[in-house]
Amino acid sequence: MDPTRWMQTTFFPKETDVPEEFREGGVNLNHTLVGGELRPWDGSYAEVRSPICSAAQGDGVPQPLLIGRTPLMDEAAALEALDAAVQAYGQGSGDWPSMSVANRIEHVEQFLAEMRNHREAVVKLLMWEIGKTRKDACKEFDRTCDYINDTIHELKVLDRRSSRFEIVGGVVAQTRRLPVGVALCMGPFNYPLNETFTTLIPALIMGNTVVFKPAKYGVLLIGPLMDAFRKSFPPGVINIIFGRGRDTVGPLMESGKVDMFAFIGTHRGASALKQMHPKPHRLKAVLGLDANNPAIVLPDADFELAVSECISGALSFNGQRCTALKLLFVHDSLADQFVSKLSDAVNELVAGMPWEQDVSLTPLPEPGKIGFLRELVDDAIAKGASVVNECGGEVNGTYFHPAVLYPVTAEMRIYHEEQFGPVIPVAAFSDEQEVIEHVRDSSFGQQLSIFGSDSDTVGRLIDLLANQVGRINLNAQCQRGPDTLPFNGRKDSAEGTLSVSDALRVFSIRTTVATKSSESNRDLVTGIVRGRSSKILTTDYLF
Incomplete structure (x- = not known):
């Protein structure tokens, strides 16, 4: 292939060479996912233009192709999604945060199986919306699947470690990791699947409920996965919003109902959003920011x-x-x-x-x-x-x-x-x-x-x-x-640490149940464990 072909007028495809699905407005996301329902959207839409242009005619400038549209949700619609997440969390007593680790893993495994069915569609959308090569798009999809599998494995390891009791200074204690609350997850356009899911999946599997806003570019690929989310998770556990950040994300932060903020973007954007929260000291954040x-x-x-x-x-x-x-x-x-x-x-x-x-x-x-x-x-x-x-x-x-x-x-x-x-x-x-x-x-x-x-x-x-x-x-x-x-990173480059194991810790809080090591207290703890009276104070673990 001629490496200087980019200089030629034939560099971009002719309109007749554009796949039919990306012609005449292209792929339309006309639903939102709120409270476990795929709801038809009847409001305004944002156009999605591809970095791929149609070939210039004569001396004309190549124009980016219109390949789709996505909902322009407003403040009211975004807050409705947040309320669904708040209700599903139920101050920690909802079905999802109360669910056993084994059952949450089953839901994530179901999602992974559903997700794999849409590999080709997601890869194609990565190519057309952000210009990622097919090789890299395939790699991003497959790496994301591997990440989900690795997260499941690491959670099982963490669960086994947490099932133990320790006796320190005359105190019997067991420490487990429990969810933080309602998480707002936002990913970047350059890795709109992988980077986003490295926060989204750990947040979910640890028992948090989530409001997820896709990247500004690379949003169409969420379309094939929306029904997979709906099928795989209980109502309100994951809610997906679209639209401009100032219309949606700002009101979410200002509500004070967001407990966890996962964001990959600029340090200026992260700072502005964190400052909108009425109780920033209660907002737990993991941020991947600028780098040089x-x-x-x-x-x-x-x-x-x-x-x-x-x-x-x-x-x-x-x-x-x-x-x-x-x-x-x-x-x-x-x-x-x-x-x-x-x-x-x-x-x-x-x-x-x-x-x-x-x-x-x-x-x-x-x-x-x-x-x-x-x-x-x-x-x-x-x-x-x-x-x-x-x-x-x-x-x-x-x-x-x-x-x-x-x-x-x-x-x-x-x-x-x-x-x-x-x-x-x-x-x-x-x-x-x-x-x-x-x-x-x-x-x-x-x-x-x-x-x-x-x-x-x-x-x-x-x-x-x-x-x-x-x-x-x-x-x-x-x-x-x-x-x-x-x-991770220092200075303005990051807050918190992400890896397969670190992410599970970031999206959870250590909670300890402890008692003085007296005979009556040991009998009490033994009775709770043997009688399976508690889902948290238990020695059960996953292989």
Whole structure:
């Protein structure tokens, strides 16, 4: 496939080549899920436009295709969904929070089975709505299924540990993890299935009831799953809302009825929403926020490995990942050569439509993103940087060709601002202290990557930078997985920790039942356990 095909007028499909389901308005989500019912929506709708455009005619500009519409729910509709969740929780006495761990697992397993039936539909919608390649869309779906399975397994392990009694200082006690309450879960557009479900599934399986708002982009894929949610969970346990955040999420927070806030987005958005809650000290939050992850390429780095990992780290899904490498610090002894190889590697990447084989660069889904990226590139050029790779930063409709910028300095916006897109800034350094100060002064602290082979140098950098970020990657790009590892951040990058096991803890609270170790109290506890008088104080556990 010609890697420069993106420059041609035939880059985007003709309207006649667009699948029938995405023509004439496309996929319409005309129901909401509230209180266990799929309710027809008779209000206003929001248009959903694809990053995929129809091929330009003549000198025309390619226009994003209209591929669907979703309900524009208002404050009243959102509050009705919240009330359904509040009622289902029943101050902790509802059927769902009172249900045994084994029974909740059965419901989640039923949902997983239903979800698997819609793999192809979800994959197709990921391609058409956010421009994710078919390979990555399949990977996201399958990884999400694996995550659900891993969560079920980890909950069984946690349940076995919690079934034990301990005697400490003359006190007999058992500690279990119980739900927090009503959770509001909101995911990001770049991983609208996987990232969303890494909070949604743990929230549900721990006994919380949920109001779920899909991402701003990547919302259509929820359509095939709505009936699966309805079939798999009791009424009110999960409620799905659509619409503008200011019309829906703001009123939910202001109501004070949200106990748990799971949000993946910007730190400014998270702060604004948290401040709306009338009792923020009672709001438990887990937040995945901005990141500006640097790579540090030392003089003795494995050159080919560093180039390969930096390309993948910077441009996987067009750089639209919080874990993407956003700024490359390369030692000046090899910076020129590194940039040359980096540019060659970019030129070898193939751009095209998400369903085409071997494609790794695709159109961008966010309106206004291309203008923002051009501003960053123009600012860097005005202050002394150059676009090193051929055609870097050029545009065709919703497609922005990756731009390698070099040399980047602290005076440029791209040195400090997260691009969240296909722009690769490279800064040369001679003294490691320059990089250390950048990391320390940054408002963000999710991850970083170090490329080098000298154990003394790398070890020293680990010690200097470990208190600045949540994860240090050695000779590898930044990444979230495996999902068993902690996923967190410092500063403005995160609040709380997510992994398969951490998520179960985040969406629960440890509650202890304790008594003095007297004969009468031991008899009381034994009677409760043997008579199965309590669902919480029990030694039952799952294999």
